[in-house]
Amino acid sequence: MTVEHTLAADALTLAYGDRTIVEALSLAVPAGRITTIVGANACGKSTLLKSMARLLSPVAGHVLLDGKSIHRMPTRQVARVLGLLPQSPIAPDGIAVSDLVSRGRHPHQGPLARWTSADDAAIAGALEATGTAHLADRSVDELSGGQRQRVWIAMALAQQTDLLLLDEPTTFLDISHQIDVLDLLTDLNRDRGTTIVMVLHDLNLAARYADHLVAMVDGRILAAGEPASVLTTDVVRAVFGLESRIMPDPLTGRPMVIPLGRHHTITDADAPA
Amino acid sequence: MSVTTSAVQATDIVRAGRRRRRRRWIAVTSVLAAVALIAYALSLMVGQTFYSPAEVWGVLTGQRLPGASFTVGELRLPRATTALLTGLCFGMGGVVFQTMLRNPLASPDVIGISSGASAAAVTGIVVLGLGETPVSFLATGAALMAALLIYLLAYKRGGSGARLILIGIGVAAICNSVVSYVISRAAEWDLQTAMRWITGNLNDASWDKVLPLSAVMVLVVPALLLLARDLELLRVGDETASALGVRVERSRLLLIVTAVCLLAFATAAAGPISFVAFLAGPIAVRILGPVGSPVLPAGLVGAVLVLVSDFVAQYALGTRLPVGVVTGVLGAPYLVYLLIRSSRTGGSSL
Numbered sequence: 001m002t003v004e005h006t007l008a009a010d011a012l013t014l015a016y017g018d019r020t021i022v023e024a025l026s027l028a029v030p031a032g033r034i035t036t037i038v039g040a041n042a043c044g045k046s047t048l049l050k051s052m053a054r055l056l057s058p059v060a061g062h063v064l065l066d067g068k069s070i071h072r073m074p075t076r077q078v079a080r081v082l083g084l085l086p087q088s089p090i091a092p093d094g095i096a097v098s099d100l101v102s103r104g105r106h107p108h109q110g111p112l113a114r115w116t117s118a119d120d121a122a123i124a125g126a127l128e129a130t131g132t133a134h135l136a137d138r139s140v141d142e143l144s145g146g147q148r149q150r151v152w153i154a155m156a157l158a159q160q161t162d163l164l165l166l167d168e169p170t171t172f173l174d175i176s177h178q179i180d181v182l183d184l185l186t187d188l189n190r191d192r193g194t195t196i197v198m199v200l201h202d203l204n205l206a207a208r209y210a211d212h213l214v215a216m217v218d219g220r221i222l223a224a225g226e227p228a229s230v231l232t233t234d235v236v237r238a239v240f241g242l243e244s245r246i247m248p249d250p251l252t253g254r255p256m257v258i259p260l261g262r263h264h265t266i267t268d269a270d271a272p273a
Numbered sequence: 274m275s276v277t278t279s280a281v282q283a284t285d286i287v288r289a290g291r292r293r294r295r296r297r298w299i300a301v302t303s304v305l306a307a308v309a310l311i312a313y314a315l316s317l318m319v320g321q322t323f324y325s326p327a328e329v330w331g332v333l334t335g336q337r338l339p340g341a342s343f344t345v346g347e348l349r350l351p352r353a354t355t356a357l358l359t360g361l362c363f364g365m366g367g368v369v370f371q372t373m374l375r376n377p378l379a380s381p382d383v384i385g386i387s388s389g390a391s392a393a394a395v396t397g398i399v400v401l402g403l404g405e406t407p408v409s410f411l412a413t414g415a416a417l418m419a420a421l422l423i424y425l426l427a428y429k430r431g432g433s434g435a436r437l438i439l440i441g442i443g444v445a446a447i448c449n450s451v452v453s454y455v456i457s458r459a460a461e462w463d464l465q466t467a468m469r470w471i472t473g474n475l476n477d478a479s480w481d482k483v484l485p486l487s488a489v490m491v492l493v494v495p496a497l498l499l500l501a502r503d504l505e506l507l508r509v510g511d512e513t514a515s516a517l518g519v520r521v522e523r524s525r526l527l528l529i530v531t532a533v534c535l536l537a538f539a540t541a542a543a544g545p546i547s548f549v550a551f552l553a554g555p556i557a558v559r560i561l562g563p564v565g566s567p568v569l570p571a572g573l574v575g576a577v578l579v580l581v582s583d584f585v586a587q588y589a590l591g592t593r594l595p596v597g598v599v600t601g602v603l604g605a606p607y608l609v610y611l612l613i614r615s616s617r618t619g620g621s622s623l
Contacts (some may be wrong), residue, residue, distance in 0.1 A: 074458045084513075089513040090508065093563060094563035115291060128283050
């Protein structure tokens with residue numbers, strides 16, 4: 001990657017009508033790293049992601065792509081640099097996998113959509129990278145949830161953007177497919193240097209896969225940085241209103257959150273401090 | 274990754290798949306175009322009197338042939354041309370709405386856009402005494418207003434497809450009652466003209482009705498065919514399409530305006546021929562499969578539907594009926610089927 005594209009939010013205020021969702025939020029996305037955003041439902045994390053992808057205009061402040069306000073840039077120009085996978089994209093009925101993935105080439109094509117061998121190679125590369133090449137001619141309708149999510153990621157990869165934003169890419173997937181998708185995104189980050197920003201629900205997965213963890217409460221950032229420094233019992237309490245213990249994951253050394261409920265707890269004396 | 278395929282092979286698979294879809298689209302569209310042309314040619318040849326292809330060709334190339342010149346040149350040619358063009362317009366306009374709203378029930382003749390055009394046109398003819406071209410523009414304006422009204426009422430608070438359809442059916446009912454009211458007040462000599470606004474009729478097809486329609490089509494159809502690509506991209510959802518570089522709001526607005534123009538001018542020329550816009554899209558999609566834009570194929574299916582239905586309406590039933598009666602008989606059962614299916618599954622797609 002010769003050019004590292006940068007993405008940042010500068011004093012960003014976002015609202016739906018009168019309802020302010022995000023207020024005066026600033027965030028610099030580290031280039032070439034994986035950033036995950038966590039927070040309770042309705043804390044504004046998806047809204048922030050949408051605005052960073054140019055889908056929602058700010059009430060105040062800017063989203064800066066390479067230092068320029070993204071909302072003043074042409075859609076197609078943005079789409080060559082920044083890709084987004086929304087929470088629930090819609091697969092047209094009966095569409096073939098390779099046909100869906102090929103839509104990722106749109107920002108690179110002229111008004112008459114002449115296909116070049118570069119387009120074919122990009123689509124093939126995206127199918128390969130996501131392990132869906134053998135599904136190329138299948139109908140998306142026939143695929144399992146995990147396969148389908150891979151196909152959507154393939155479409156975003158075919159777009160060949162240096163920045164990729166994903167809104168809860170693991171929702172509705174079982175645990176093995178969640179790991180599968182997150183490993184795939186990590187491969188992408190490590191092999192191609194793609195900057196990834198994603199909203200994740202699962203705190204432990206977010207901490208494991210993030211280089212940079214952002215915790216949001218009520219439309220603002222409570223803490224941001226390395227997962228080990230961000231994920232503390234205080235932060236978990238402030239973000240989710242949940243008491244927890246945090247210990248290093250024996251496998252990865254990353255922080256692991258163990259929620260404290262009212263039941264199923266060994267006596268306090270037995271629990272590690 | 275259970276199966277590994279080499280990059281070269283994957284590229285070949287991608288290319289082969291794209292070419293296969295492209296070939297299928299071209300083949301289906303060509304066959305539909307051929308069927309539409311054959312239906313057009315037959316409706317020039319066949320009628321109370323049969324004229325051979327040579328005679329029809331003679332009339333088309335400007336020779337004076339006794340009998341044929343009048344029957345083919347003055348009666349059948351404007352009628353068949355109106356059928357062909359209105360069918361194209363209804364089919365293309367309908368499938369744009371059905372695809373954009375991801376619901377076959379969202380056809381302009383179900384959600385009140387065609388009814389808006391009808392109400393304006395009938396008012397223009399009966400109350401204001403306007404000629405063909407002003408009526409066409411009035412109908413277009415009213416259809417756009419109806420589309421805007423439905424859009425505003427349905428999308429005010431983030432509307433769903435089902436809500437839009439229900440509101441559209443309400444708008445259709447209002448517009449249809451305007452049509453009924455105006456016709457009930459019409460002088461008797463206007464009735465024949467005004468009646469075509471109820472079901473659609475080609476009995477008074479004439480060149481001065483074809484002219485504004487064909488002029489608009491020359492401008493609008495190429496634009497719509499270019500926009501068809503954006504329409505295909507919009508099918509993955511607004512947010513995804515926007516992330517792919519589509520200017521969603523602008524594309525949607527242009528699609529609505531072009532589709533409404535075609536529908537309104539076609540309605541002004543032949544009345545709201547029942548259910549053609551509603552039927553053409555799903556039939557075209559069924560024949561075509563998921564291999565590309567259904568806009569042009571749907572237009573061709575629409576043309577075949579109107580041409581064949583008009584032939585049936587004129588000659589097959591002993592008495593001459595308005596074409597809309599025949600298309601209505603075809604469309605109504607399909608509407609009932611869709612309503613039953615959508616109430617069972619809670620939604621439906623094209």
